[in-house]
Amino acid sequence: MRIGVVTFPGSLDDRDALRAVRIAGGTPVSLWHGDEDIKGVDAVVLPGGFSYGDYLRCGAIARFAPVMSEIIRLAGPPTQTSPGLPVLGICNGFQVLCESHLLPGALIRNEQQQFICRDQKLRIERTDTVWTNRYGKDDEIVVPLKNGEGGFAADQATLDMLEGEGRVVARYLDVNPNGSFRDIAGISNATGTVVGLMPHPEHATEAGYGPEAQAANSTGDGTDGLAFFTSALQGVLSA
Numbered sequence: 169m170r171i172g173v174v175t176f177p178g179s180l181d182d183r184d185a186l187r188a189v190r191i192a193g194g195t196p197v198s199l200w201h202g203d204e205d206i207k208g209v210d211a212v213v214l215p216g217g218f219s220y221g222d223y224l225r226c227g228a229i230a231r232f233a234p235v236m237s238e239i240i241r242l243a244g245p246p247t248q249t250s251p252g253l254p255v256l257g258i259c260n261g262f263q264v265l266c267e268s269h270l271l272p273g274a275l276i277r278n279e280q281q282q283f284i285c286r287d288q289k290l291r292i293e294r295t296d297t298v299w300t301n302r303y304g305k306d307d308e309i310v311v312p313l314k315n316g317e318g319g320f321a322a323d324q325a326t327l328d329m330l331e332g333e334g335r336v337v338a339r340y341l342d343v344n345p346n347g348s349f350r351d352i353a354g355i356s357n358a359t360g361t362v363v364g365l366m367p368h369p370e371h372a373t374e375a376g377y378g379p380e381a382q383a384a385n386s387t388g389d390g391t392d393g394l395a396f397f398t399s400a401l402q403g404v405l406s407a
């Protein structure tokens with residue numbers, strides 16, 4: 169199972185995402201922002217960081233990188249022959265997915281007007297996605313969060329649609345760290361192939377390096393984020 173990770177100018181977490189894919193048992197493939205194709209990968213991770221220096225808005229320029237044309241085309245609505253390319257956007261990657269209109273809504277500046285960095289408790293609410301099928305419904309996990317424009321915002325109709333269709337993948341627990349509407353930490357497209365998540369599961373995939381257990385379903389060894397990547401191996405296989 170080959171999972172591509174895109175490096176944009178200013179990407180920061182591409183190496184950890186590649187490493188997470190490998191730890192999960194997949195084959196990591198480096199993709200470059202200027203690539204015209206995605207080398208036949210089975211799924212793509214858009215990593216965290218500061219693509220193009222966060223100029224204009226976070227993710228607004230990365231959305232127009234050559235490699236994104238192909239990703240947007242392949243990840244679009246499912247056809248009779250393809251369920252759509254699975255894409256996980258983490259933090260800056262989530263911002264790129266919203267800017268690309270693969271996911272609705274937008275990420276806006278944290279309400280505290282400050283960059284936030286903390287270990288964050290989440291509840292996994294949607295498990296029938298390519299990226300979360302190895303979690304249990306309502307599992308509580310802890311992974312790192314670090315961003316300046318992390319507040320998920322959308323109009324009431326869009327928020328109601330996301331809730332009504334069960335497309336809220338993860339919600340902040342205990343603390344809403346950035347003013348996200350309805351405590352939303354992550355959402356999916358209708359079919360569960362495209363997922364955007366503000367916190368960073370790729371930084372919690374290796375024993376001893378992730379946050380210590382603080383939630384009901386924490387693994388206890390700092391690997392609460394690993395199931396996003398093992399899920400993809402499972403999800404792509406059964407898609």
Ligand SMILES: NC(=O)CC[C@H](N)C(=O)O
Nearest residue numbers: 216217259260315316317
């Ligand atoms: N960790 C990240 O991906 C940060 C995303 C973006 N640069 C922000 O500050 O919101």
